[in-house]
Amino acid sequence: METILEITDLCVHFPGRGGAPVRAVDGVSLHIAPGETLGLVGESGCGKSTIANAAVGLLAPTSGRVVVAGTDIVGASPRLLREVRAQVQMVFQDPITSLNPRMTIGTAIGESLLVRGRAAGAALRARVGELLQEVGLRPDHADRYPHQFSGGQRQRVVIARALALRPALLVCDEAVSALDVSVRAQILNLLVALQARYGMAMLFVSHDLAVVRHVCDRVAVMYLGQLAEIAPRDALFASPRHPYTRALIAAVPDPDPAVQRARVSVPLVGEIPSPANPPPGCRFHTRCPVAVARCAVDVPALRSVGAAMVACHLA
C-alpha cells in the first residue's frame, strides 16, 4: 500500500522529574495515504504533539520507524532530512510565535522557495502573490509585518508559507484552537478547500472532536501515549468501539440545547493518570465504566473489529 506517512512502533520517552521516564508515546503505529486526512484526538498530555513532532523530524524517537514519502527519517542524514522536509510542512497553534516579527510576510512565505532555488526575483514575488491569494489574502499584503495582521490572518500567512513547496503532507497541530469561533470557520473552510484542490494529505491534531470530525477521513484516538482506537470517521462517530472513544464523544457538549439535554451521558469519573506512571493492563481501566478484572492485568492489543482497530478486551 502506498503511504505518505508510515509510523511503526513509535516510542518517545522523555526524562522524568523523579526518575521514571515520561512515556509520552508508547508503541504507536499509524499510516496516512496520499490525499488522506487523519485526525489525532485525545486529552491533554496523551502524546498528540509528540507524534506530530516526530512525524516531521523535529524530535528523535526513542525507538520505532517514521517513514515519510518512502524515506525513513529516523537517523537520516541532514541532507536527506532536508529533502524530505520539502514534502512535509507543519502549522502550529500559535501563529504569532511561528512567524519572525522582523520579517515581512512575503519574505517568510517565499523563503523556502528562494533557499531551495525554486524561484527568485519577479517570479518569486509572483508566486508569493499567488500563495497569498490562495489563502484569502491580497498580493500587496506581502510587504507587511506579522503584527499588522489579526490572529486569523496570521494563521493564513502560516498556511501560505507551509503550502509554498506544495507539500505532500501537512501536519496541523491545534491549528485552529487559538482562533475565535467566527474566524475558526474561515480557516477550516480554507483547509478543506486547499486539501481538495491539491490533494495533499494531512495529519490533523486537535482536542476538539467536532472539528476533527468535520475535516478528517479517518480518526485516531489516543489515551496516555497509546492508540485506543483508529477508524474511518463515520464508523468512529456512528459506532465508537472503545469505551474511551464513547466517553470522549459523549463529553462533547452539543451546541443545541434540545439535543444536549436529551442526552443521557454519565460523565467519566476519575482523573487522567500520569504518563510517567501509567496504570498496568489497559491504561484506561482506572476510569473505564465497563472494565472487568482482566483489564487491570492484561494489556489489550490493537485488533481489528469491523472497520475499526480497537485496543479493548471487550470490543
Add this chain to the structure above:
Amino acid sequence: MIALSVRDLSLAIGRTNIVDAISFDVAPGEVLALVGESGCGKSVTAQAIMRLLPAAIRQTGGEITLGATSLSNLPARAMRDLRGRQIAMIFQEPQSALDPLATVGNQIAEALRQPLAKVRAEVRQMLVEVGISDPDRRIDQHPFELSGGMCQRVMIAIALIARPAVLIADEPTTALDVTIQAQILALLRRLAAERQTAVVLITHDMGVVADIADRVAVMYAGRVAETGPTAAVFATPAHPYTALLLASIPRLSDVPKSALAVIDGQVPQPADYGAGCRFAGRCPRADRRCVAETPALRPVADGRLVACFHPVGG
C-alpha cells in the same frame, strides 16, 4: 426574585469604551451564560460586578445590585465583607488562582474566615460535595499535588462553602479536558439547583451554554447583542451575529467537509468601535441606518431582547 441585577453597566479604558450599557438579571438557582468571542468584555464585566476592576479600567455608568444591596456606592470594606459570603468567583486557571503555599483545607476554611481546626468537618463535607475522592488525604495537600480538574473542584469548594447567593464563574472549564469539563459542569448544575445559587457562567463555547444555561446573553464588542431563554435563542436566533455564530460551529451532526457559515472580517478592537451597530462592518443585513445609529435592545418573540434593526425572521 432577583439575586443579581446589572443595569446599563459601562466600562472604559481612558476615553475608550469597552463595555457599553449592558444589562442582565439572574434569579436564585438560575444559570445565566455570558457568551462571546475573545475581547468582547466578559471578564471585565465579571470584575466590575466583583468590584475588582484593574486600575486602568473605570466604570463610567450603570448600577449593580446584589439582592437588595446596591454595590456601586458601597464602601470598600463592606464590599470585602460581601465577597465570598454573598458573591463569589471562580476563574479559568485554577492552579494559578489557588495559593500554592497553603493547603487545600486551609484555603477552604479561609473562605469561612475560620481556622481549619474549627471547621474541619464542614470543609471535609464540602470536598465530598464537589466530588473529591479521598478527602481526608486531599484536605492537607497543596495545589501542586492535584490535577487541574481537582484544583477547579477546590476552587468551587472555596467559592461555595459560605453559601453565597451569587457565583460568577469565568471560563471555569476552558483549561480542562472535555471529560473533566463534563464532570465540572454537572457539578455546577447540581450545586446551583441544590443551594439555589444564582450563577453567571462566562464562556465562549456554545456547547457549554447549551448544556448548562437557563438563559444566555450573547455579547459582541462590549454590548449585549441578544438575550433570552437558551432554548429560544438557539432555536431561532434573532440577531444576525448569533445566527452566524451558531452556523459557523462544526457539530457532531453536520455534514463533514461541508462549508461552514463564515462571518467575514474579524472582531473589532475597542478603539475601532465607532458609531452605530458594532457588528455592522461584518453583517450581511447591515444598511445605512446600522452604521449611523446604535440599535437598542428591544423585545422579540419568546421572551427575548435583541439589539438589531433588522433581526432574523422579524
